[in-house]
Amino acid sequence: MFEDMTEQQARDQILQQVAAYCDTFHNQKPPFEPGQRIPYAARVYDREEMTTLVDSALEFWLTAGRYTDEFEQALSKFLSVAHCSLVNSGSSANLLAFMALTSPLLGERAVLRGDEVITIACGFPTTVAPIVQFGAVPVFVDVTIPQYNIDVAMLEEAVSPRTKAVMIAHTLGNPFDLDAVKAFCTRHKLWLIEDNCDALGSKYRGTYTGTIGDIGTSSFYPPHHMTMGEGGAVYTNDALLHKIVRSMRDWGRDCVCPSGMDNLCQHRFDRQYGELPKGYDHKYVYSHFGYNLKATDLQAAVGCAQLKKLPQFIERRKSNFTRLKEALSDLQEKLILPEACEGADPSWFGFLITCRAGISRDAVVQYLEGKGIQTRMLFAGNLLRHPCFTDMRESGEGYRVVGSLTVTDQIMRDAFWVGVYPGMTDAVIDFIAKSIHESVNR
Ligand SMILES: Cc1ncc(COP(=O)(O)O)c(C=O)c1O
The missing domain is CATH 1.20.5 (Single alpha-helices involved in coiled-coils or other helix-helix interfaces)
Known part of the structure; x- marks a missing residue:
């Protein structure tokens, strides 16, 4: 042939x-008709993603390669951040971001077992999981409605002599109060990890979220702002943190040669490391207990094509959000509509609604699902009430709660969200708005 x-x-x-x-x-989607299933999010792609993916397949490099380099450079450029590492999921990105803080290379600022990390409970579990898995202590504070982000008034009360970091997400794309959180971190010499998995393209006072703290993370799972199937990224402006992230991502090794390359530094066989014999092969010298969290070049290839569409995706998310909010503005006595904090320009992941007294969240959700509109809870709602937390809750050990988590519980009970993803047309948004009206006015 x-x-x-x-x-x-x-x-x-x-x-x-x-x-x-x-x-x-x-x-080749037919125009929207009421009754069609409306997912809260989905892949949006065209021939470019598919041809780039097949191009990478024909090359058959498979592991991290030229598309990975291209993606890391392009995402760094987009975010105006110095360093970016592609990984295989947003959860892996969070794991690496947190574990980087435990590196002995950070000296007295390294997070040790038993040190505390301030976070929230009404988010995605893998923002918190790495803290628990390592044996550090998550310290939970409440959030505010209608921002669904950390209540910064609680920060000073949460701090202790063992506090080393703050690790929180920009909830559904809505930036948390970075002025307050950053000032708090600076005051107490704490690391700040921004879980930016749901907020790619959000800005705070003109700067992209994820680049304001010490480390930011992204997820490229299909519902997110852009996708590569499975995938994530860790980014930072700090050269040492980047070096640690790369080492931990790539088996914990000391060497920085990319896959398939040897001896880029020309010192592969002539240095002294630890108590190894002098000249021991640098390729097999380990400065950390690491993982292998790399993504494949096939994933990166799809990411390269998606990244070109990201600016238009972000704009569409914003305009879908605005259209839905306007259409629901007459329901404010029944529903609390989402709001950005001052200085924030969110690239919304979804449209989060809290039902006021007298309106049953469960009844609204059932009604919308019956109309084919996919709904979502705010992830864990309250992580402390999940089976994974049973042992800790029963023993009362391994975590702290500062104040009460009353608003977190309110969100768990009364909040839900619908999508605003770029595949939604005006007709879809209008149908969602109409259905929400019907659900609360029955
Ligand atoms: C805030 C947040 N962090 C982390 C993740 C994990 O990302 P992934 O599914 O790519 O592991 C998610 C997943 O949606 C998320 O919403």
Whole structure:
């Protein structure tokens, strides 16, 4: 079939066919009709993602390679951040971000077992999991409605001599009060990890969230602002933190040669490390107990194509949010609508609603789901009430709660969200608004 062609010609022919396949068999959606299933989020892609993916498949490099480099550089450029590492999920990104803080290379600022990390309970579990898994102590404070972010008035009360870090997410794309949290961290010499998994493209006073604290993380799981199937990223402006993240991502090794390359530093066999024999192969010298959390080049290839669409995705998320909020503005006596904090320009992940007294969240959710509109809770609601927390709750050990988590419990009981993802048309948003009106006016 390809005998008379060069490899490039063969590849071009395959990619043309893949593009035509994508145009013909994907993305041929009929116009929206009420009753159609409305997912809260989904992949938005075209022939570019599919051809780039197949291009990478034909190369068959498989592990991190040229698409990974391209993606890391492009995401750094987009965010105006110095360093970026592609990883295989947002949860892995959070794990690395936290574990980086435990590196002995950080000296007295390293997080040790038993040290405390301030966080919240009404978010995604893998923002908190690395803290618990390592044996540090999560310190939970309440949040505020309608921002759904940390109540910064509680920060000073939460701090103790063992506090080393704050690790929190920008809830559903809504930036937390970075002025207050950053000032608090500076005052007490604490690390700040921004879980930016639901907030790619959000800005705070003109700067992208995820780049204001010490480390930021992203998720590229399909519902997120952009996708590569599974994937995530860790970014930082701090060269030492970046070095630690890379080491821990790549088995804990000391060497920085990319996959498939040797001896870039020209010192592979002539240095002294620890108590190893002098000249021991640097490729197998370990400065950390690490993981392998790399993504494949196939994932990165899809990410490269998605990243080009990110600015338009962000704009569409914002305009869908605005349209929905306007359409629901007459329901403020029954529903609390979401609001950004001062200085924030959110790239919304979803539209979060809390039902006021007299309106049953469960009844509203059942009604909307019956109309085909997919709904979501604010993830864990209150993480402390989950089975994974039973042992800690019963023993009362391994965590602290500062004040009460009354608002967190309110969110667990009365809040839900619907999507605003870029695949939603005005007709879809209008149908969601109409259905929400019906659900509360029955
Ligand atoms: C705030 C937050 N952090 C972390 C994650 C984990 O990302 P992943 O699913 O890619 O592991 C999610 C997942 O949606 C999330 O919402």
